[in-house]
Amino acid sequence: MRRLDALQAVYPELERCVVVTIMGAVAAELQSIGHRPNFFYLQHAMGLASSVGLGIALGRPELQVVVFDGDGSLLMNLGGLTTLARYRPRNLVHVVFDNESLLSVGGFPTATSTGSDLAEIAKAAGVPHTATVRGLEEFREAFLAAQKRDDLTTLVAKTDAVGPSGYVTDLSLLENRYEFARHLKQLGRGE
Numbered sequence: 001m002r003r004l005d006a007l008q009a010v011y012p013e014l015e016r017c018v019v020v021t022i023m024g025a026v027a028a029e030l031q032s033i034g035h036r037p038n039f040f041y042l043q044h045a046m047g048l049a050s051s052v053g054l055g056i057a058l059g060r061p062e063l064q065v066v067v068f069d070g071d072g073s074l075l076m077n078l079g080g081l082t083t084l085a086r087y088r089p090r091n092l093v094h095v096v097f098d099n100e101s102l103l104s105v106g107g108f109p110t111a112t113s114t115g116s117d118l119a120e121i122a123k124a125a126g127v128p129h130t131a132t133v134r135g136l137e138e139f140r141e142a143f144l145a146a147q148k149r150d151d152l153t154t155l156v157a158k159t160d161a162v163g164p165s166g167y168v169t170d171l172s173l174l175e176n177r178y179e180f181a182r183h184l185k186q187l188g189r190g191e
């Protein structure tokens, strides 16, 4: 499964969510499908996308939060899983695109390439719903089910280690940061 196809398969569902992604390939691919003001692409702070998502989910329980994480990013901050599980936000779907590689910085293999199982790690951390999916339809179904579940899910999607040729887009970090924050405020006013 290509991650771009996986993103495309759930893109319509993202309109009514708040979305936080890691930097690099995931952010560039989501933007290539179409940027929306409810999308925040966390730059630099590798491993903290789920933590940012957790903060939003806890602070704004009326919103549905989707985090698009990566295997390398998650492995850099495994404690993020225990914190997620501890606070168990019911309005957060945590998707980990596991391409077994640090694709955005050259494709070095990560520990999932030698058997580390992120869904099992999430389960052991206490995340109540976890799964690993490999096919596109399986991913879409699992994502939709997670959105309907009203409980915390970590969904590990095994994807090919392929991405866009470049990761720089014309949306700067600051522009995204202010637009996203304004959008969250507007949502609070029922707009």
Ligand SMILES: Cc1ncc(C[n+]2csc(CCOP(=O)(O)OP(=O)(O)O)c2C)c(N)n1
Residues within 6 Å of the ligand: 022, 023, 024, 025, 026, 043, 044, 045, 046, 069, 070, 071, 072, 073, 074, 099, 101, 102, 103, 104, 105, 110
């Ligand atoms: C603390 C820190 N270390 C290293 C980097 C450089 N870096 C940016 S993206 C990336 C790889 C991310 O890997 P993964 O989460 O698996 O996503 P992929 O690139 O495979 O989509 C790295 C190492 C960083 N941004 N921050």
